[in-house]
Amino acid sequence: MARDPLSPRCADCGIRHRAVCSRCDAAELARLEQVKFYRSYEAGQRVVWAGDEMAFVGSVVTGVATLSHSLEDGRVQVVGLLMPSDFVGRPGRETAPFDVTAASALTLCCFRRAPFERLMAEMPHVSERLLEMTLDELDAARDWAVVLGRKSARERVASFLASVARREAKLELVPPPRPQRLALPLTREAMADHLGLTLETVSRQLGALARAGAIALDAKRRISILDPARLAAETGDDATAA
Amino acid sequence: MARDPLSPRCADCGIRHRAVCSRCDAAELARLEQVKFYRSYEAGQRVVWAGDEMAFVGSVVTGVATLSHSLEDGRVQVVGLLMPSDFVGRPGRETAPFDVTAASALTLCCFRRAPFERLMAEMPHVSERLLEMTLDELDAARDWAVVLGRKSARERVASFLASVARREAKLELVPPPRPQRLALPLTREAMADHLGLTLETVSRQLGALARAGAIALDAKRRISILDPARLAAETGDDATAA
DNA sequence: CGCCGATTTGAACTGCTTCAAGCCATGTGG
DNA sequence: CCACATGGCTTGAAGCAGTTCAAATCGGCG
Numbered sequence: 001m002a003r004d005p006l007s008p009r010c011a012d013c014g015i016r017h018r019a020v021c022s023r024c025d026a027a028e029l030a031r032l033e034q035v036k037f038y039r040s041y042e043a044g045q046r047v048v049w050a051g052d053e054m055a056f057v058g059s060v061v062t063g064v065a066t067l068s069h070s071l072e073d074g075r076v077q078v079v080g081l082l083m084p085s086d087f088v089g090r091p092g093r094e095t096a097p098f099d100v101t102a103a104s105a106l107t108l109c110c111f112r113r114a115p116f117e118r119l120m121a122e123m124p125h126v127s128e129r130l131l132e133m134t135l136d137e138l139d140a141a142r143d144w145a146v147v148l149g150r151k152s153a154r155e156r157v158a159s160f161l162a163s164v165a166r167r168e169a170k171l172e173l174v175p176p177p178r179p180q181r182l183a184l185p186l187t188r189e190a191m192a193d194h195l196g197l198t199l200e201t202v203s204r205q206l207g208a209l210a211r212a213g214a215i216a217l218d219a220k221r222r223i224s225i226l227d228p229a230r231l232a233a234e235t236g237d238d239a240t241a242a
Numbered sequence: 243m244a245r246d247p248l249s250p251r252c253a254d255c256g257i258r259h260r261a262v263c264s265r266c267d268a269a270e271l272a273r274l275e276q277v278k279f280y281r282s283y284e285a286g287q288r289v290v291w292a293g294d295e296m297a298f299v300g301s302v303v304t305g306v307a308t309l310s311h312s313l314e315d316g317r318v319q320v321v322g323l324l325m326p327s328d329f330v331g332r333p334g335r336e337t338a339p340f341d342v343t344a345a346s347a348l349t350l351c352c353f354r355r356a357p358f359e360r361l362m363a364e365m366p367h368v369s370e371r372l373l374e375m376t377l378d379e380l381d382a383a384r385d386w387a388v389v390l391g392r393k394s395a396r397e398r399v400a401s402f403l404a405s406v407a408r409r410e411a412k413l414e415l416v417p418p419p420r421p422q423r424l425a426l427p428l429t430r431e432a433m434a435d436h437l438g439l440t441l442e443t444v445s446r447q448l449g450a451l452a453r454a455g456a457i458a459l460d461a462k463r464r465i466s467i468l469d470p471a472r473l474a475a476e477t478g479d480d481a482t483a484a
Numbered sequence: 485c486g487c488c489g490a491t492t493t494g495a496a497c498t499g500c501t502t503c504a505a506g507c508c509a510t511g512t513g514g
Numbered sequence: 515c516c517a518c519a520t521g522g523c524t525t526g527a528a529g530c531a532g533t534t535c536a537a538a539t540c541g542g543c544g
Contacts, residue, residue, distance in 0.1 A: 069388050071478060077391040079384035090377050097381050124366070131373045134380060135332050139339050141383035142321035146311050148390035149319040149438030153532065188491065196391030198533060203492055220491070220541075236313060395500065430523060440501055445524055462509085462523065 009033065013109070018085035019059040020133065023125040031119065037110050041102035047088070048100040056110040057089030063106035064185035067098045068193065078194035080141065081185065083167055087133055091117045103185050148196045151236055156195040157205040158234035161215065165225055179216075179224045187221075209234060251275065255351070260327035261301040262375065265367040273361065279352050283344040289330070290342040298352045299331030305348035306427040309340045310435065320436035322383065323427065325409055329375055333359045345427050390438045393478055398437040399447040400476035403457065407467055421458075421466045429463075451476060 010016060010029040021032055038061070041047055047065060048054065060082050067080035079098060082088060088100060088108060111119075120127045147159050164185065169176050184191070192199040206223075209215050214230040215223050225231055232238065252258060252271040263274055280303070283289055289307060290296065302324050309322035321340060324330060330342060330350060353361075362369045389401050406427065411418050426433070434441040448465075451457050456472040457465050467473055474480065 067384070069385070071388070071392065072480065073478075075392045077388040079387045092374060092377070098384065127369065127373065131369065131376065132334060134373065134376045135334070138376060138380045138383060141380060141387065142309070142340065143311070145321045145383065145386060145390055146313070146319040148387055149435075150313065150317045193391075199491080200493085200534085201532060204532095207492075236315075238314065429521095441523080442502085442525085443500060446500095449524075 010036075013061070015059060015061055015085040015109075019109075020087055020126055020129050021059075023129050024123065025125075028123055028125060031123075032111075035111055035115055035119075039108045039110050041106045041108075043102055043104050043106075045102045045106075046099065047102060047106070047108070048096045048098075050097060050099045051095055053094055054089050054096050054113055056112050057087070057091065057116055058108040058110035060084050060086050060088065061107045061109050064103045065106055066101050066103050066186070066190060066194070068101065069098055076193045077196065078186075078190060080137070080144075081194070083185075084171060086137075087130065089113070091120055091130075103190060153195075153197055153201050153205050154208065154234060155236035156197060157191075157202060158209060158214070158231055159237070160191060160195055161209075161223070161225070162231055162235050165228075165231075178228075179226050180228070181218065181222065181224045184221045184223060252278075255303070257301060257303055257327040257351075261351075262329055262368055262371050263301075265371050266365065267367075270365055270367060273365075274353075277353055277357055277361075281350045281352050283348040283350075285344055285346050285348075287344045287348075288341065289344060289348070289350070290338045290340075292339060292341045293337055295336055296331050296338050296355055298354050299329070299333065299358055300350040300352035302326050302328045302330065303349045303351050306345045307348055308343050308345050308428070308432060308436070310343065311340055318435045319438065320428075320432060322379070322386075323436070325427075326413060328379075329372065331355065333362055333372075345432060395437075395439055395443050395447050396450065396476060397478035398439060399433075399444060400451060400456070400473055401479070402433060402437055403451075403465070403467070404473055404477050407470075407473075420470075421468050422470070423460065423464065423466045426463045426465060 010021065010033050011026075013019075016022065021029065024032065036058075039056075039058075041063075050069065062084055065082040065088070066078045067082060068076055068078045070076045081103075082100070089096070091113070120130070147156055151159060165176075165180055165182055168182050169180070186194065188199040188202050192202045195202065206215075206217060209231070210217050212230065212234075214225070214227050214234055216226055218224055252263065252275050253268075255261075258264065263271065266274065278300075281298075281300070283305075292311065304326055307324040307330070308320045309324060310318055310320045312318045323345075324342070331338070333355070362372070389398055393401060407418075407422055407424055410424050411422070428436065430441040430444050434444045437444065439447075448457075448459060451473070452459050454472065454476075456467070456469050456476055458468055460466055
């Protein structure tokens with residue numbers, strides 16, 4: 001496992017204003033800087049195994065990771081996507097509840113778990129922000145339950161693309177150009193495992209959305225959103241016409 | 243809406259050792275006691291509408307509530323069950339993200355939102371416990387995604403029964419008798435909306451589990467778990483034989 | 485150039501939904 | 515005290531969305 005691929009000062013960090021540290025002042029950042037360290041992973045590498053002891057916690061700096069659970073017979077469910085600024089691991093838990101896997105090249109800003117927990121007790125800014133982020137993730141996880149429990153294959157794929165586009169747009173400082181082009185962070189198989197479908201069905205529905213003019217398949221892992229309103233309509237969420 | 247059906251002292255409260263207040267000392271409890279108030283709802287009553295302003299937050303004292311989201315065309319997904327000691331509402335959010343509905347007769351121990359937020363800032367015991375509870379709920383929500391995304395109808399129904407039995411057992415002080423008898427907190431329709439199935443399929447799978455000897459259908463809303471190991475095997479989670 | 489993994493496409497199958505009765509307990513008014 | 519609504523539940527039969535299995539195509543990369 002490669003280490004320390006970069007070591008910028010916190011003040012210059014790309015996720016400075018969105019991660020657990022976002023509410024920290026300069027003095028607090030200085031304390032974090034002392035104990036933080038970076039780790040990098042290649043696409044496909046496992047970061048954490050479910051059930052293993054979590055030696056560290058941290059934030060995604062660049063890249064995307066999946067949180068997933070596997071059943072004995074090989075079925076897999078991707079229960080969450082971790083994008084830049086998202087937090088990995090949890091204070092107060094010894095073992096990881098889910099597998100964490102790098103979906104693309106990934107860099108984490110890490111802290112050893114025990115020291116981080118001690119810091120949290122002294123820095124309410126961090127624990128407040130972590131509570132806020134956790135509540136947001138809980139809402140997101142419950143929103144995803146609607147997708148998994150009640151939506152058709154077409155709606156699931158459209159919902160996924162819409163949510164990736166939304167998160168991508170939020171990370172950028174300037175509004176995205178139209179048409180919005182985006183790199184899909186997952187393979188067809190990982191998408192299927194996230195959407196509760198088979199990879200064949202995902203492929204067919206992507207094709208169908210392209211034929212319908214909502215999107216264009218630019219390359220295997222790259223699409224353009226030609227008609228955002230149409231895509232939104234295909235999610236099944238909202239009859240709100242634009 | 244009925245109010246103040248009961249007003250026990252916090253020290254005697256049934257959820258004293260599990261709810262947000264579980265870490266509070268006597269002095270802190272006294273502060274909460276000053277501002278708390280009870281609300282009761284009949285089965286079927288709506289507690290909160292999604293999108294509405296949340297005037298209060300609180301804990302389930304008795305009864306069960308559902309958290310759900312409805313799509314325009316009438317599809318419904320129950321994204322969570324709220325059992326005694328679970329927390330309703332969230333500090334730092336003006337509007338409710340989901341509908342909250344009483345599934346049975348329900349009593350909440352409430353706090354007006356703004357004063358509660360102020361209290362939280364002064365009582366780290368409360369915010370720590372809330373973070374812990376939120377992290378647990380997040381894990382539970384993600385575990386449920388596995389059910390919705392990857393399990394068959396049979397496995398979903400078995401998983402639901404197993405999870406209700408587990409939570410029920412955890413609330414009791416003494417281990418449950420064998421066979422464990424339990425009151426289903428939801429109608430067939432609400433179960434279906436939780437499991438991402440139709441009510442007919444739920445009914446058929448309950449019948450099938452009974453025919454297989456895993457459970458007995460004692461009454462419409464009441465079952466016995468005759469063979470816990472068999473039921474566990476039917477969930478699809480674990481090939482661990484007993 | 486030729487291999488390999490990822491993706492697309494095709495065709496048959498199936499588990500769940502859909503639509504439609506029927507059942508059972510409870511309650512209500514004549 | 516019975517006739518008859520009413521709401522939750524069960525049962526049946528037909529249809530279909532998505533899976534499964536299989537094969538073809540694409541796109542990198544050594």
